Amino acid sequence: MQNILPIHFAPLQGYTEAIYRQAHARIFGGVESYYSPFVRVERGEIRRKDMREITPDNNRGVNLIPQLIAPDVDKMEQIIALFIEKGYRNVDINLGCPFPILAKRHNGSGMLPYPEEVxxxxxxxxxxHPDMQFSVKMxxxxxxxxxxxxxxxxxNELPLTHIIMHPRLGKQQYKGEVNLEGFEAFYNECRHPLIYNGDLLTTEDxxxxxxxxxxxxxxxxxxxxxxNPALALExxxxxxxxxxxxxxKLRLFHADIFAQYGNLLEGGDGQLLTKMKSFWEYMMPDGDRKAKKAIHKANKLETYQTAVNNLLK
Incomplete structure (x- = not known):
């Protein structure tokens, strides 16, 4: 009999935002911890949106671990100071982001070829920060x-709480197969608690x-x-x-997120419609194609809601 492993929700920029995390924890659950999309310094400052996203009041009911990405110590320290100010004591450091525009500046997986920088x-x-606990996603x-x-x-010599390993190369981005032999070589020698990340789509996976x-x-x-937002629960x-x-549950989930973004976004119906369409980019990949196409084509909130109701019949 296998042990039931803790499930952690990976961060995805533009998708797993605070509103989504809170709704997911409340309606589906089954998740041990949620990781924030990485916070970074742009033009000397941390984006206001990133600050809002990790504010504890916006993450009630969510065990949130904030993540940072930085190419150097100064930028990292700027972000850690924000995390401390917000009351966090666990921090995840991103050494896995594969996006070329960041990686070429030695952010994320772009730093992995440079052991001294790591x-x-x-x-x-x-x-x-001896009173903080650090993990690495790579x-x-x-x-x-x-x-x-x-x-x-x-x-192995550092006092990390755990390591999260996605077994692809950075230059692959999300293409190709995961490399389980490469993961196994790391797994066999890693002395820290190790969390596997990559291409888990079903409970069988x-x-x-x-x-x-x-x-x-x-x-x-x-x-x-x-x-499948119910995957961890199932x-x-x-x-x-x-x-x-x-x-x-999907009806409640969608209605909650729709209402919350309706309150947050100030750009009118068009902005809300654009945001909600992105909700369906991954959701229900086997759902009725005609209804999903109608969601994508909707240019008014009324037609969008009708299409969603048809999909969730």
Whole structure:
């Protein structure tokens, strides 16, 4: 009998925002912790939106771990100061983001080929903030899988709470297959609690990974939970929701998020419509194609709501 692993909700820019996290925790649940999309410094400042997103009042009922991305110590310290001000004591450092525009400036997985830069970033964070707890989210490397193995001696000696590993290379972005052999090489030598992240779309996928890697500390899921928000709950309870339960929860979920963004966004119906259409980009990939197309084509909130009701019949 496999142990039931904790599920962590991966951060996805533009999708897993505070409004989404709160609604998900309240209506579906099954998630141990939610990670914020990374906070970064742009033109010397942290975006106001990022500050609002991690404010505790906007994350009630959510066990939130804020994530930062930074190419150097100064920017990192600026963000950690914000996290401390907001009352956080757990911080995740992003060494996995694959977006080329950031990676080429040694952000995220773009820093993995430079062990001394990684050492400087992580050791400074830990030494300057002994009362904080740090984790790392990373990939196998930017260019090749040897990069994560070269970093392992450093990672193993640092007092990290855990490591989250997405077993692709940065240069792959989200293309191609996950590299389970590369993950296994890291898993076998990693002394920290290790969380697996990548291409978990069903409860069977989670059980398969847990069976192959029995000493995992948990799994992190992003796109799988966006497609099926009940995935963590169904895994935890050991059976899927009935069609009726799923339909009711999806109605509540959508209505909650729609109302919250309606209150937050000041750009009128057009801005709300654009935001809500993005909600369906991953959701219900096997849903009725005609209804999903109608959602995408809707140019008024009224026609959008009609299309959503048709999809959730």
């Amino acid at each position: 050492r400087n970033l992580l050791t400074t964070a830990i030494e300057k 990939r196998l490397g930017w260019e090749n899988t040897e990069e994560c193995l070269a970093l392992l001696p450093l990672l 989670i059980h398969t990974i847990a069976g192959r890697f029995p000493h995992l500390a948990g799994v992190m899921i992003g796109r799988g939970l966006l497609a 895994y935890q309870q050991g059976h899927p929701l009935s069609d009726k339960e799923m339909q009711e």
